[in-house]
Amino acid sequence: MATINDNYLKLKAGYLFPEIGRRVNAFAQANPDAKIIRLGIGDVTEPLPEACRTAMIKAVEDMGDRTTFKGYGPEQGYAWLREKIAAHDFQARGAAIEADEIFISDGSKCDNGNILDIFGHDNTIAVTDPVYPVYVDTNVMAGNTGNANDKGEFDGLVYLPVTAENNFTAQIPSQKVDLIYLCFPNNPTGATATKEHLKAWVDYAKANGSIIFFDAAYEAYITDSSLPHSIYEIEGARDCAIEFRSFSKNAGFTGTRCALSVVPKTLTAKAADGSNVELWKLWNRRQSTKFNGVSYIVQRGAEAVYSEEGQAQIKALVSFYLENAKIIREQLTAAGLSVYGGVNAPYVWVKTPHGLSSWEFFDKLLETVNVVGTPGSGFGAAGEGYFRISAFNSRENVEEAMKRITEKFKV
Ligand code: PLP
Known part of the structure; x- marks a missing residue:
């Protein structure tokens, strides 16, 4: 009989993002009116720069011509x-x-x-x-x-x-x-x-x-x-x-x-x-x-x-996410949290307050203000007691999430 690469069996079963998904879905089902904002994932949200799209459209045309295919x-x-x-x-x-x-x-x-x-x-x-x-x-x-x-x-x-x-x-x-x-x-x-x-x-x-x-x-x-x-x-x-x-x-x-x-x-x-x-x-x-x-x-x-256009457009894109990061840092600080990162990076790393574990803080944020982040412990044992907030989102979502945190969430 064929055998497997047994090393795969050593991988941790309950991976971070499926567990986040499970908790968010359970909360959403129990609270169908809650408008959940997800600041957990590291995927970008804004469209491709125009210079890149124009170049790709031209490249598609190249593929349609025998001489440039x-x-x-x-x-x-x-x-x-x-x-x-x-x-x-x-x-x-x-x-x-x-x-x-x-x-x-x-x-x-x-x-x-x-x-x-x-x-x-x-x-x-x-x-x-x-x-x-x-x-x-x-x-x-x-x-x-x-x-x-x-x-x-x-x-x-x-x-x-x-x-x-x-x-x-x-x-x-x-x-x-x-x-x-x-x-x-x-x-x-x-x-x-x-x-x-x-x-x-x-x-x-x-x-x-x-x-x-x-x-x-x-x-x-x-x-x-x-x-x-x-x-x-x-x-x-x-x-x-x-x-x-x-x-x-x-x-x-x-x-x-x-x-x-x-x-x-x-x-x-x-x-x-x-x-x-x-x-x-x-x-x-x-x-x-x-x-x-x-x-x-x-x-x-x-x-x-x-x-030249591409450089200007990617600068604008990065500045947009960095402005999100700035809003997140400032608002979380105003809510009494200790925050790190988010200045030269799209991630803000938050110290969980009152000795809460990463997952306890995750649940608290989800339940009180319906905002989703990523528990730091999911990135390693030394991430316990921390929480990651991603700046990859629309300005509207970031502003709304931070408004809720400063209004309703008290450390
Ligand atoms: N390296 C780090 C540190 C990342 O956070 C990510 C994506 O989130 C990647 C690499 C993956 O990049 P790519 O989309 O090129 O696979």
């Missing part, structure tokens, strides 16, 4: 897109990344999981706690962990707590770890990293032969000009870091799908025979074998992000 494209993505990304997102910021070190994909979520294909199973892996759950679950699926304990922590992973006490910046581990996941601006805490903090990680990684997976999905939300957008702005990062980026949150591509990974040609890791192998070659081999590229139409849409 495109079949399979390069698995790594079209050069015209990779060159614009290299010039605008990296070289213009002093990061020496070349177009052929960039791999276009259909999502950062996929890239974050797929990258494990090119690494061994004996690596020690560190994640922050709380964390974007994909980093943990993909390692569980790949067999890189043991079982989970009562708190949901997997044996074999090194958890680096990030809380208000350490200003939401993980301490560099005293032990040696081989792979480290960093995400800045952070989902879920909204924290950012200074150049000094990233430099400390790069120095650690270089001293220990570690590789940093740097998730910059929210880099467009950085408004503070002193903060780095890419880990490659830090000297030495080309020798120890892989970066992941996405068009999901800067240009609203969550449903359109386009992202990229950067694997510098200078990056190596050890083979079983002790030799150093270029990770770029392995990733290129992996992508060419298991992936057939992002559609031409979508890549043309992503390219338009780099036009």
Whole structure:
């Protein structure tokens, strides 16, 4: 009889979002008149920028003409897109990344999981706690962990707590770890990293032969000009870091799908025979074998992000969500809550009041003001006692939710 990958059975059964859905549905059924506002999910709400839509419509026309029709494209993505990304997102910021070190994909979520294909199973892996759950679950699926304990922590992973006490910046581990996941601006805490903090990680990684997976999905939300957008702005990062980026949150591509990974040609890791192998070659081999590229139409849409109009339109889009975040921060503070993040990030991270657990606070907010957020404990044990509010919503919903909180909700 066929057998399964038993690692899937180690995954936690009651996943966060289904449980939120269950509680919200139960409340809605019991209170059919309640107008529930959902500020829990990290999906965007505003339409695609016009420049992207126009480019995609033109690309559809290209597909309708034999002379401009495109079949399979390069698995790594079209050069015209990779060159614009290299010039605008990296070289213009002093990061020496070349177009052929960039791999276009259909999502950062996929890239974050797929990258494990090119690494061994004996690596020690560190994640922050709380964390974007994909980093943990993909390692569980790949067999890189043991079982989970009562708190949901997997044996074999090194958890680096990030809380208000350490200003939401993980301490560099005293032990040696081989792979480290960093995400800045952070989902879920909204924290950012200074150049000094990233430099400390790069120095650690270089001293220990570690590789940093740097998730910059929210880099467009950085408004503070002193903060780095890419880990490659830090000297030495080309020798120890892989970066992941996405068009999901800067240009609203969550449903359109386009992202990229950067694997510098200078990056190596050890083979079983002790030799150093270029990770770029392995990733290129992996992508060419298991992936057939992002559609031409979508890549043309992503390219338009780099036009003058595209740049202005994505700036407006990001500013819109950041203004939502500002309203959320100000109103929750006025309601007596302690809030973090939401300045250079679309997420506001709230300390639950009166020692309420994350889920107790979730229920209280749902029942008193009919507003839904995400319990911090769902992102990891150290997220207990916190709550995530997303700025991805219409202005009307954000204003209404915050009005209800300041009027009816007393800490
Ligand atoms: N990385 C982080 C930290 C995210 O929060 C998300 C989506 O919410 C992603 C990656 C996924 O991005 P994509 O839509 O490109 O798959």
